[in-house]
Amino acid sequence: MLSVKTLLPFIYLGLVYATDFNAFTLHEKVAIAPNGFVSLGSAQPEQTITLRIALAQADKDAIVDALYSVSDPSGSKYGQHLSKEDVEALAAPSQATKDAVGSWLRDNGLNATTISPAGDWIAISVPINKANSLFDADFSTFAHQDSGKQIIRTLSYALPKSLQGHVDLVHPTVTFPESADLTSTQSSKTKRGFHNLVGRGGPSSCAKGTTPACLQDLYNIPKKAATYKGNSLGVTGFFGNNAHYSYLEKFLKTYRPDMSSKTNFTSVGIDKGSNDQDAPSVSEGELDIQYTVGVATGVPVTYYFIGYDSHDNLDGYIDEANYLLGLKNPPLVLTTSYARTESSISFKLTDKLCHLYAQLGARGTTILFGSGDNGPGCASGKGKSQMFEPNFPSNCPYVTSVGGTSGSGPEQAWDGSSGGFSNYYARPSYQNSAVTRYLAQHGKTNTGRYNASGRGFPDIAAKADDFAILEPDLFVVSGTSAASPTVASIVALLNDMLLSKGKKPLGFLNPWLYGNAAGAFTDVSTGNSTIHCTDNDAARGFSAEVGWDPVTGLGSLRFDKLVSLLGL
Ligand SMILES: *[C@@H]1O[C@H](CO)[C@@H](O)[C@H](O)[C@H]1NC(C)=O
Ligand SMILES: *[C@@H]1O[C@H](CO)[C@@H](O)[C@H](O)[C@H]1NC(C)=O
Ligand SMILES: *[C@@H]1O[C@H](CO)[C@@H](O)[C@H](O)[C@H]1NC(C)=O
Ligand SMILES: *[C@@H]1O[C@H](CO)[C@@H](O)[C@H](O)[C@H]1NC(C)=O
Secondary structure, three states, rough: OHHHHHHHHHHHHHHHHHHHHHOOOEEEEEEOOOOEEEEEEEEEOOOOEEEEEEOOOOOHHHHHHHHHHOOOOOOOOOOOOHHHHHHHHHOOOOOHHHHHHHHHHHOOOOOOOOOOOOOOOEEEEEEEEHHHHHHHHEEEEEOOOOOOOOEOOOOOOEHHHHHHHHHEEEEEEEOOOOOOOEOOOOOOOEEEOOOOOOOOOOOHHHHOOHHHHHHHHOOOOOOOOOOOOOOEEEEEOOOOEEEEOOHHHHHHHOOOOOOOOOOOOOOEEEEOOOOOOOOOOOOOOHHHHHHHHHHOOOOEEEEEEHHHHOOOOOHHHHHHHHHHHHOOOOEEEEEEEEEHHHOOOOOOHHHHHHHHHHHHHOOEEEEEOOOOOOOOOOOOOOOHHHHHHHHOOOOOOOOEEEEEEEOOOOOEEEOOOEEEEEEEEEEEHHHHHHHHHHHHHOOOOOOOOOOOOOEEEOEEEOOOOOOOOOOOOOEEEOOOOOOHHHHHHHHHHHHHHHHHHOOOOOOOOHHHHHHHHHEEEEEEEOOEEEEEOOEEEEEEEEEEEOEOOOOOOOOOEOOHHHHHHHHO
C-alpha cells in the first residue's frame, strides 16, 4: 500500500517530464531537397555544425513602425534616424525569451555566442547528433550535383516546448543554398565585345559603352568631388568576388582622368573574408567597386567582404547585417548586387533578414539591391512553369530594389531586368497607388502568372547594359549588378549635399520615392523583360509602361531634378 502511494506521484511526475521533454512542435519543414541536391544520408554524428538561432523580438512591429516614421516625408519624425542603442532596444528579445533560452542552453550544457548587437541572434556549435536531439532533426549530407559540393541540411526541425514562441528560426536547416555558389546579379560578360551601340542616340559619351562619363551625362551626376567627411557608401562582396586595387587605379586613370587615380576604398572582412589581391578576377567585385569609387566622386567607399567562413551566402547576409548594426556609424548607403529566388528561402528566414534591413533602415542606411537578371523569373517544378518567380531580397518591403534599363537615347527596359510581385509580402502602402494603377491598366497581361496582391518590385531602375570594367583588361558586363552601384553613387552624392547643409541623409527611400519624388524620374516606358524557362523558351515577361511597372519601377533617377526637389 505504502509503496504504491509513494510511487504514484513519481510515476505521475515522470509522465509529465516525459511529455514535456517530447513536446516538440514542428517548426519548419520542406517536402524534399531542391532540384539539384541529392541526399547522401545522415551526416557524421560527431561532425560539428554551427547553428545560428534567431530569437523572437519582444515586439516585432516596433522596428518597422520606427522605420516608417523616420522615412515618411510627411511625418514629424522624418529623418530622425534612430541611434544604435534605440534600435537595439526595439529589436531586443523580451526578458522572458532571454530567460527561456538561457535555461534551455544551461539544461543542455551549451555555450552560445551572441552574434547580433540587439541580442536577437545567437550561435551554437554542436555535434550533429546533439543538433538532431536538440531540434528533433535529421541533419543529412546533401551533394550538389553540378558542383559536387556537399552541405548539411535537415528537411525538418522542431522546437521543444520551452522554446516555442521564443525562437523564430534555426539556420542552416531547411533552406538550401540556391546553387553551391552565389548567384550574383551580373548576367553577361564579354571581352571587348560592346553591343551594337552605334546610332543609339543619347549622350555621345555613351557611344563606347557605359562608363562613368556616360552615367554622369545621362543622369546629370556631378563630377565635382564630394566633401563631407562623415559620408559613407558600403558595397557588399561575397567570397570569390575580390576587388583589385590596381585594377581600380587603372580604371580611374582611364575613365576618370579628372580625379586622382590614387582614390582608394577600404576593405573590411566579415566571416574571415579577405579581399585577397592574388585571387583571380570574376568581375562582380571589380564592377561594384569601379562604379562606386568611380562615380560617387570623393565619397569614402568600404567593401564589406564576406569570407568562406560564412559557409553559405545566407549566413553571410545575416552576419553582414549584424556586423553593420554593431557599428556606431553604419554606411549611409549599402549596395548589394546579389539575388536569389524568393521560394528558395523559407519565409521565416526571409522575414528575419528583411527585419535586419528594417533595423538598418531605421538607423538611416539606404539599402539597395539589384533586382536580379532573370526577367520575371521562372518557377521550377512540375506544373509551376507558367508561374513567374520573384527574387529575394527585392521582395522585402524595407529595401529599395533596382531594376535595369538599356540604351540611352532614350533608355528602354533592359530585357533581363527582374521584377514582379512577392508571394511572401503583401503590397506595402507606400506603393499602393503606383501599383494599383499599373494593375488596372496592364494587369490582364500575364494574369495567373503572378500574385497581384504582393509587394511589387523593382522600385527604380538604372542603366544595366554594356558597362566597361577593367580587370585589368577591358571587359563589358551587363546586369542589375551595375544598376545598383550607380544608384548608390547618386544617393551618396545627394547625401553629401544634404549633410553639408546640416540636413539628414536620405535613409530608407521608398516612401519618399513613391510619394514625393515623382518629378525626379525619367519614366522608362518602352521595352520588356523576357523570361527563359527550360520548357518555355524566351518569351515575353512584363512590359515597361508609363508610370510604375515591374521591369523598371518608377524609372531612372535624374540627379539635377532630385537636387531641386530636395531644395539643395
Ligand atoms: C563552455 O564554456 C566554458 C568556459 O569557457 C567551458 O569550460 C566549457 O567546457 C564549455 N562547454 C561546452 C559544452 O562547450
Ligand atoms: C589602396 O589600399 C590598399 C590597401 O591598403 C593598398 O594596398 C593599395 O596600394 C592602395 N592603392 C592605392 C592606389 O593607393
Ligand atoms: C499572394 O500574396 C499574399 C501576400 O500578399 C500571400 O498571403 C499569399 O499566400 C500569396 N499567394 C500565393 C499563391 O503565394
Ligand atoms: C520586347 O522588347 C524587345 C526589345 O528589348 C523587342 O525586340 C520585342 O519586340 C519586345 N517584345 C514584345 C512582345 O513587346
